[in-house]
Amino acid sequence: MVDKKSGNRRTDGPPDVEPYLVKNPEQFARNMARALEEAGKAAAQWTRARESGEAEDPAAEPATDMIRTFSKLTEYWLSDPGRALEAQTRLFGAYMGIWANAIRKLSGEEAVSSEIEPEKGDKRFEDPDWARHAFFDFLKQAYLVTTRWAADLVDNAEGLDEQSRHKARFYVRQITDALSPSNFLMTNPQLLRETMETDGENLVRGMRMLAEDIAAGKGQLRLRQADYSKFEVGRNLATTPGKVVARSELAEIIQYAPATEQVLRRPLLIVPPWINKFYILDLNEKRSFIRWAIEQGHTVFVISWVNPDERHGDKDWDDYTGEGIELALDTIAERTGERQVNAIGYCVGGTLLAAALALMAQENDDRIATATFFTTQVDFTHAGDLKVFVDEEQVKAVDEAMKQKGYLEGSRMATAFNMLRARDLIWPYVVNNYLRGRDPLPFDLLYWNADSTRMPAANHSYYLRNCYLDNNLAQGRAKLRGKRIRLQDIKIPIYNLATIEDHIAPARSVYAGSSLFGGPVEFTLAGSGHIAGVVNPPELNKYQYWTGKVGPPSLEAWLEKATPKPGSWWPHWQAWIEKQNDERVAARRFDVTENFLGEAPGDYVRVRI
Incomplete structure (x- = not known):
């Protein structure tokens, strides 16, 4: 009426x-x-x-x-x-x-x-x-x-x-x-x-x-969640100034221009997930963690992973470690003269970083001085709903499917992630698009969410079996370069961030992994979920975070003793970084006469499927 x-x-x-x-x-x-x-x-x-x-x-x-x-x-x-x-x-x-x-x-x-x-x-x-x-x-x-x-x-x-x-x-x-x-x-x-x-x-x-x-979708339904025509990587997404300074078959290494006269002596290396793309940390000027870190005085280097095809089918975690993390460390040393860095790993990028750190500890390689993990699982006992898709029969089926092309289609992973929150990420768009006949609104986060990547066969099989299926990484049974690696060998300071509503890396799972490292761990729990809880600039004054010592046997017990604080956890992390080493040097600026491989955000990130 x-x-x-x-x-x-x-x-x-x-x-x-x-x-x-x-x-x-x-x-x-x-x-x-x-x-x-x-x-x-x-x-x-x-x-x-x-x-x-x-x-x-x-x-x-x-x-x-x-x-x-x-x-x-x-x-x-x-x-x-x-x-x-x-x-x-x-x-x-x-x-x-x-x-x-x-x-x-x-x-x-x-x-x-x-x-x-x-x-x-x-x-x-x-x-x-x-x-x-x-x-x-x-x-x-x-x-x-x-x-x-x-x-x-x-x-x-x-x-x-x-x-x-x-x-x-x-x-x-x-x-x-x-x-x-x-x-x-x-x-x-x-x-x-x-x-x-x-x-x-x-x-x-x-x-x-x-x-x-x-x-x-070439015969599959590619559900549109946003008006994608309003966005372009390099134009209004991933716009922080920088250069591509190194490249391998698997990764481009991007160095960003400084924004301060003085910078921290230790450069900052970011290892993003290869599921989706690194620019979740550089969506736009107001919500860019990369840009904010630069403004705090970090010399930021980021790994931009290739969007793989059949040529990369045999690339496994050994290759991602060598052609990604180690290439980045070599490049940083060459360009800054600094041997030690602070490193950040996000989601599966953090899992790879943890495995690499365990290997480096065996080899007495101390180039990474501190490690920060964003919503990263290293113990997959409580890995949440994604474990529904991982049992021996299903993993075998995925292996067979990947053998045909050398990779897993990005749409498979995108669908799995959307199913974790189908009520929010699938059905509202089905109703809005196909029954109401309305175009979805432009939304940069959902553009990024739809910009999915393929998974190389060897890489993805290693991940499913050694993490989700058998939990070998947590149990000290996983191998890199033929060596069994143990997380307790990692003695460097660690900042371990979980988000309370995370449906991909549940906070309970991230907290459980904190006890596996052999050094001091600063555990922080942020409000919201896997993306919004991480990409939460201080200026927005959204959500809250909790801090406390690792020790209680469960996340619930930890929360009872934790201290809640309003707003973003970013300044808390920055204070932790400076507590480890706050020495500063003159800003590292680009030599205009140098021949770079390209402008940020590079070529690999622009490949869509």
């Missing part, structure tokens, strides 16, 4: 059915025909790619694993008829309560049975008609009841091993998120109203976008 004075929809009073009626039957019919035509184009793109062999369906192994997991779950509930009947009775009783409440509401009475409310932060049911309109309220309540009943089936299944329970929780969440009534035209009040208001024009636009995205 619309308030005549304000023109806004009212949230009180009885629901208005008029917005859900077709306004122009002829135009609506024409648009439905056009939408079907566009949907046919999308289907043709999908079919053509498979007939030509250009696309394949990588979901076979995850689907098989899901069926295998659910078989274990159903075996428990169906093995005892009484147990199965009790579970069905609970669900049926809840449905009857919802039905009774719906009847009372239609009669103008108050609901008697308690109603289930969405979880805090769940934005799917914010439209007022989810609560005010009896039909949509019934759908919402039935969905929430069924979702929680399904989750309880997993939690209450006795005798289920923890890995299977973990997988079952994950797969149940994927299915229930996908089947939410908010994802379908006829069961989402906002979608239905917009379809009636536009006579179905939104569906025409949406199906056209669907066809475009399947074509862009």
